[in-house]
Every structure is written in structure tokens, then in C-alpha cells.
Amino acid sequence: MADTTTSAPRARRIGPVNLRLWLPLLWIALVIAAAIFAPLLAPHDPLEQDLMLERLPPWFIAGSEPGYWLGTDSLGRDVLSRMIYGARIALIVSFTAALAACVVGTAMGLIAGFYGGWWDRVISRLVDIWMAFPPVLFAVLLVAVLGTGLGSVILAIAVIDWTRFARVIRAETMVQARMDYVDSARIGGARRMTALISEILPNILPSVIALLTLEMGIAVIVEAILSFVNLSISSDDPTWGAMIAEGRGAIHFAWWVLLFPLISLFLTVLSFSTLGEGLKRHFDPVLQ
Amino acid sequence: MKPHAHTLDVIKLNIALPNGRRLLRDVSLTLEPGEVRALVGESGAGKSMIGKSVLGILPPNVTITEGEILLEGQHLNMMTPATRRKTVAQSAALIPQDPLTALNPVRKIGPQIVDPLVRIQGWSRSDAEARALDLLDRVHIRDPKRVMGSYPHELSGGMRQRVLIAAAFAPSPRLIVADEPTTALDVTVQKQILRLIRELQQETGTAVLFVTHDMGVVAKISQKVTVLFAGKVMEDAPTPEVFTNPRHPYTRALIAATPSYADLDRPFSPVPAALIKDLHARIAQDDMLYTGGRR
Numbered sequence: 001m002a003d004t005t006t007s008a009p010r011a012r013r014i015g016p017v018n019l020r021l022w023l024p025l026l027w028i029a030l031v032i033a034a035a036i037f038a039p040l041l042a043p044h045d046p047l048e049q050d051l052m053l054e055r056l057p058p059w060f061i062a063g064s065e066p067g068y069w070l071g072t073d074s075l076g077r078d079v080l081s082r083m084i085y086g087a088r089i090a091l092i093v094s095f096t097a098a099l100a101a102c103v104v105g106t107a108m109g110l111i112a113g114f115y116g117g118w119w120d121r122v123i124s125r126l127v128d129i130w131m132a133f134p135p136v137l138f139a140v141l142l143v144a145v146l147g148t149g150l151g152s153v154i155l156a157i158a159v160i161d162w163t164r165f166a167r168v169i170r171a172e173t174m175v176q177a178r179m180d181y182v183d184s185a186r187i188g189g190a191r192r193m194t195a196l197i198s199e200i201l202p203n204i205l206p207s208v209i210a211l212l213t214l215e216m217g218i219a220v221i222v223e224a225i226l227s228f229v230n231l232s233i234s235s236d237d238p239t240w241g242a243m244i245a246e247g248r249g250a251i252h253f254a255w256w257v258l259l260f261p262l263i264s265l266f267l268t269v270l271s272f273s274t275l276g277e278g279l280k281r282h283f284d285p286v287l288q
Numbered sequence: 289m290k291p292h293a294h295t296l297d298v299i300k301l302n303i304a305l306p307n308g309r310r311l312l313r314d315v316s317l318t319l320e321p322g323e324v325r326a327l328v329g330e331s332g333a334g335k336s337m338i339g340k341s342v343l344g345i346l347p348p349n350v351t352i353t354e355g356e357i358l359l360e361g362q363h364l365n366m367m368t369p370a371t372r373r374k375t376v377a378q379s380a381a382l383i384p385q386d387p388l389t390a391l392n393p394v395r396k397i398g399p400q401i402v403d404p405l406v407r408i409q410g411w412s413r414s415d416a417e418a419r420a421l422d423l424l425d426r427v428h429i430r431d432p433k434r435v436m437g438s439y440p441h442e443l444s445g446g447m448r449q450r451v452l453i454a455a456a457f458a459p460s461p462r463l464i465v466a467d468e469p470t471t472a473l474d475v476t477v478q479k480q481i482l483r484l485i486r487e488l489q490q491e492t493g494t495a496v497l498f499v500t501h502d503m504g505v506v507a508k509i510s511q512k513v514t515v516l517f518a519g520k521v522m523e524d525a526p527t528p529e530v531f532t533n534p535r536h537p538y539t540r541a542l543i544a545a546t547p548s549y550a551d552l553d554r555p556f557s558p559v560p561a562a563l564i565k566d567l568h569a570r571i572a573q574d575d576m577l578y579t580g581g582r583r
Contacts, residue, residue: 116348180390183345184455188404189377191369202394 021278024271031268035087042081043067046238050076055254071256073246082238083261089232089239090268093153093223098215100158105165106208112166113173114196123166130163139222143231153232157219164218165211172207176200210280217272224265240265294361295319295463295495296342301355303337303346310575311337311350313520319463322493324486326506326527328542329516330559335499336385337519339465342497344376360462377408381456383466383485387448387473391440398436401455409459416458423454427484446477450484457488464489466498470505482509503546507531515539518571537563 034041044067053076057064064071070079112123139156146152176182177200185195220240226232227241240261247258296319303312312334319325327335340346342357342364357364360379364372384390391400398420405416417436424432427450440448449469456464466485470478486509489496498510506513506527513530515523515538523536534540541559 180384180386181392183340183343184382184384184390185392186345186373187343187376187380187382189373189408191373199392203392205394 020274021282024275024278027267027271028275031087031264032091034084035091038084038088042078042084043069044078044081046077046082046085047236048077052076055250055257057254058256058260070260071254073243073257074250074254077238079243079257079260082243083240083264085238086240086243086261087264089150089237090220090223090265092150093157094216094219094272097154097157097161097219097223098212100154101161101215101219102165102208102212104158105162106169106204108162108166109169109171110173110196110201110204113170114177114192114200116174120170124170127163127166130160131167133160135160136222136225139226140229140231143226148231148233150233153223153226156226157222160222161215161218164215165208168207168211169204172204173200176203206280206283209283210276213272213276213279217269217276220265220268220272293320294358295321295323296497297356297358297361298338298342299356299358301338301341301357302353303334303341303350304353306349306351310353311519312341313518313571313574315355315516315519315521317514317521317524319495319497321462321495323512324489324496324498324510325512325514326510327497327499327514327516328501328503328506330501332518333516334519335501335516336467338516339382339467339497339499342376342463343380343382343465344372374408377404378459379462381459381461381464383449383453383456383464383469385468385471387445387452390452391448393440395439396436397438397440397443397451401436401451401458404455405459419458420454423458424451426488427451427454429454445473446481449473449477449481453481453484453488457492457494460492461494464494464496466496468499468501470500470502485509503543515542517567520571520574522567538567 050072053065053068053072054074056068056072056076058071058079059066059069061071068078068080070083072078073082108123108127112120138160142156142159143152146155173196182195182199185199186192190198223232223239224241224244227239228245230242230245232239232241243261244258244265247254247256247261251258296317298315298317301312301315302310304310315334315338317325317327317338327338329335337346337350341352342359344364346352352365355365359375362375364375367375391397398417401420401423402413402416405411405419406413409416411419420436421432424435429435429447429450435443435447435451443451449472453469469485470481473481482505485496488494496509498505500506510527513523513525513527514521515530515536517538522538523530523534525535530539531543534543538559541563544557545559547556
């Protein structure tokens with residue numbers, strides 16, 4: 001290694017990296033737009049039933065009605081409108097629940113990884129115990145105790161999934177805490193806690209962001225599962241999970257009721273997890 | 289701050305692990321202003337632990353069980369943690385062993401040198417930046433402005449070590465602990481870095497506690513030597529004397545074990561196992577007396 005020359009910045013892999021970032025962002029932006037402008041975008045009231053128009057097929061199949069682009073379900077409700085309104089619930093749950101899990105889990109992971117000793121022992125055992133429960137069963141149990149409703153769903157997801165953050169962040173903090181730059185900061189007069197927050201945390205942030213986006217995808221799934229078993233919010237409210245549950249019975253003759261919400265659920269979860277990986281690369285000056 | 293003849297006094301310092309294992313045994317040493325003292329010994333002898341005790345960065349499970357550390361005449365271990373932090377930050381600095389991990393990878397070089405000057409020394413940002421540029425120039429970095437705006441991973445190991453030397457000297461500390469600053473570098477770079485530290489040290493008159501395992505480095509840079517074995521001081525003498533007339537058999541063995549580039553045919557002579565065994569036995573005896581006397 002020559003002493004006085006700088007290594008040239010590594011060539012960026014423009015194609016795959018950018019696609020990995022932009023394709024998911026595009027889909028998520030679309031979902032966010034649908035959620036925000038639902039009343040403007042939805043062609044019909046998502047709750048409006050019309051038994052005369054039950055199980056209409058989507059526009060590209062004979063027998064469809066104009067205006068009902070993706071067909072209707074067994075109660076004659078517009079599938080497209082329900083999907084658009086369903087995006088609202090999916091996003092509210094995924095953002096708030098993932099953020100709550102992230103804040104709690106990251107704090108726990110930082111403390112356990114940095115202070116070690118009893119802090120680490122207590123937090124790590126807690127995580128072990130927590131992870132011994134099957135997550136979905138745990139969620140069902142929690143919602144059953146807390147009662148259904150948006151708040152309970154969010155709380156249940158946060159309570160279950162903080163351990164994901166705690167475990168990973170703890171390990172990363174332990175690695176960073178051993179680095180000499182932490183000592184340098186402390187010699188420079190920083191308290192241990194200041195060193196943790198201002199020196200170590202920025203190094204862990206790419207992982208936090210990646211986990212957060214991943215967790216958003218997971219939250220969408222958990223919410224869908226809870227809706228599927230009718231434990232999310234009231235069964236009238238349009239959620240993707242409830243739509244899938246409802247379409248399941250009619251899959252042989254009205255597959256669109258199930259398929260379209262399933263596709264959007266799939267794309268959303270996939271986007272969140274791909275975006276997480278893409279963002280991690282994007283924010284890490286070394287990986288760049 | 290009252291005037292004091294010594295920059296650093298370490299008096300009968302003992303540190304230990306929670307299980308009672310002693311890492312330093314009654315270590316005493318002094319550093320006068322402008323003096324370079326080498327701290328030599330094999331790995332695990334506790335060399336780095338002395339520097340870490342002084343700077344207050346011992347690992348969380350290691351504690352000072354006995355002894356005093358005085359920085360410019362001030363008792364460090366009688367201070368509150370906050371005062372201690374401030375005192376150390378104001379008058380001591382570290383040149384770390386591994387330049388690859390000693391700079392925060394997500395922060396640019398500039399702020400990493402400048403911020404402590406502003407925060408601890410209370411300089412204005414423009415003064416601190418001028419000082420940083422000046423020092424980067426003095427450690428022979430060609431384009432200091434660009435380096436200030438770079439991330440650590442954009443620099444080579446040798447460059448990073450120069451940056452760290454600049455950062456250590458920037459606040460004009462009274463004491464610098466250099467913890468094996470050349471160990472992680474290429475042999476060709478080692479020499480330049482060593483010369484650089486000596487140059488700046490002589491210009492600024494900073495006292496340096498130079499931790500190393502390399503007797504060749506000791507001869508080049510220091511005026512005094514402390515030889516450590518298993519956390520115990522074996523010999524404490526002026527550098528020339530250690531080489532011409534080593535008093536302790538362990539020191540003699542260490543010098544004999546140093547490979548010579550001038551004479552590659554000379555057979556390699558490791559420290560004799562019998563000597564090490566004997567030393568350990570004596571230390572074990574000491575430890576029995578030490579703990580027996582206290583309990």
C-alpha cells in the first residue's frame with residue numbers, strides 16, 4: 001500500500017444497486033399515494049354493498065361492469081376501492097408499529113452491547129425468552145387480551161418484534177464498542193453515553209434503517225394475518241388481510257377477490273425488504 | 289494548576305480483573321516534561337494497561353485496586369469522573385495502535401480533529417481548523433484541505449496514522465501515550481511514522497509514554513526505559529544504559545531476542561524458557577504475599 005496516495009473510490013454498481021433502490025421506492029410511493037388520496041382515487045365507497053353486483057369479474061373478462069375495474073366481492077363491494085383504502089391501514093400499521101419496535105429494540109440493543117455485564121445479561125435473557133414464543137401465536141394472544149382495533153394491532157407488533165432489533169443491534173454495538181475510535185472519543189472528554197450516541201450510533205444507523213424497512217414489511221404481513229383471522233380491526237373495514245380471507249371461500253369462481261390484494265401485499269412486503277438492503281448500501285460510506 | 293516537576297507520576301499502580309488476577313503489580317514510573325519513556329515487554333505484560341489507566345479507558349471489567357496516578361501533579365484517581373475526564377482531555381492524548389479502527393468510519397477527518405479542539409480546548413472553529421491544517425501539513429500530508437474532507441476509508445493506513453498523530457498533537461497536550469503506533473503498519477511506513485513522532489515531540493516538548501515491544505524502536509526514540517514482565521517492572525533505567533549495561537537478566541534476554549537486520553546470519557535467540565519460568569514463580573510468590581498480607 002503506497003503511503004501517500006488515496007485509494008480511488010470504488011466504482012459504483014449503478015445498475016443493480018439503483019434498481020434495488022428505485023423499484024421498491026416506486027411501488028411504496030404508489031402505495032403511499034393511494035393511502036393518502038384514497039377518497040379521491042377510489043372509484044366507489046369501499047363499504048358500499050350492492051348485492052345486484054356481487055362477484056363481478058375484472059375489466060378484462062367478459063361480464064364485467066364499467067367502473068368496477070378489478071371486479072367486486074361476494075357482497076358487491078368494489079375490490080379496487082377496498083384495496084386502495086386497505087393501503088391506508090397497511091401503511092399506518094407498518095410505519096407506527098415498525099418504528100415503535102425499532103426505537104425500543106435499538107435502545108435495548110445499544111445498552112446491552114455497550115454496557116455489557118448485568119445490562120447485557122438481563123436484556124439478552126429477556127430477548128431469549130421473548131423469542132421462544134411463536135410470534136404469530138403471541139400476536140393473536142396479545143390482540144385477544146388487548147381487544148381488537150388498530151391500536152392493539154400496532155402495540156402487539158411492536159411488543160413482539162423489538163427483539164429483532166435488540167439482537168442485531170446488540171451484536172453490532174459490541175463490535176463497534178471495541179474499536180479504538182470509541183476510546184479516542186472518551187480520551188477527548190466524552191462520557192460513555194455520549195460516545196455511544198454520537199460515535200457508535202451513526203455507525204449502526206445503516207443496519208437500523210435496513211431492519212426498520214424490513215420490519216415494515218413484516219408488520220404488513222402480521223397485520224394481514226391478524227385480519228385474516230379476524231383479529232385486526234372491525235371486519236367491515238377494508239384491509240388486505242380481510243379481503244384475502246374473504247376471497248378464499250370463492251377462489252374457484254371469483255379468484256380476483258383474493259388475487260389482487262394478495263399481489264399488493266406481496267409487492268409491498270418485497271419492496272420493503274429490498275429497500276432495506278438497498279438503503280443499507282446507500283448509507284454506508286464503506287460499502288459504497 | 290500548580291506547577292509540578294513531573295508530567296506523569298504512576299505510583300505503585302495495581303490493576304486487576306474481577307476474579308482477582310493482577311494485571312499490573314506495583315508499577316511505578318515518572319515522566320518529566322519533554323521526556324520519552326519507552327515501555328517494553330512481551331505481549332500480555334501489561335504495557336498498554338498502564339497507558340489505558342492513565343487515560344481512563346480501561347476495559348469495564350478491569351479496576352485499579354491500588355496506587356496513584358498523577359498527571360501534572362494532580363491526583364487523577366481522587367477526582368470525580370467528570371473532572372477526571374476534563375483533566376485528561378485537556379492535557380493528554382493518545383496515538384493508538386491500529387489506525388484502521390481509531391478514526392470513526394462515518395465521520396469526515398476534519399471534524400474528528402477539529403471538534404475536540406473546539407469542545408475541550410474552547411478554541412474558535414476557524415482557529416481549530418487552521419491548527420488542524422497546520423498539523424496535517426507538518427505530518428507531511430500533501431493536500432490537507434482535501435484530507436480534512438475525506439472519510440477515513442479513503443486514506444491508506446500510513447496516512448491515517450499521520451492524521452492520528454496530527455490529531456494527538458493538535459491540542460498541545462502535556463502527555464501523549466503512543467500505544468504501539470507502528471505495529472499495524474508496513475515496515476517502510478513504520479520508519480517514517482517513528483521519525484514523525486520524534487520530530488513533533490522534539491518541537492513541542494511533549495512528554496511521551498511510548499509503548500512498544502521492539503527494542504530497536506526503544507533505542508531510536510526514548511531517553512528512559514521501563515521493562516515490564518507479567519505486569520511487574522523488571523528494570524527502569526536511561527536508554528543507553530539499558531543497552532550497554534542491562535542489569536536484569538530479562539532485559540538482557542529481550543535485547544538478545546531482538547532480530548538484527550544488519551546481521552541476518554546471527555542465530556535467533558528467544559527469551560530462555562527457564563528464565564520465564566523462574567520469573568513467573570517469583571511473581572506467584574509475590575502475589576501470595578500480596579493477597580495474604582491484605583486478607
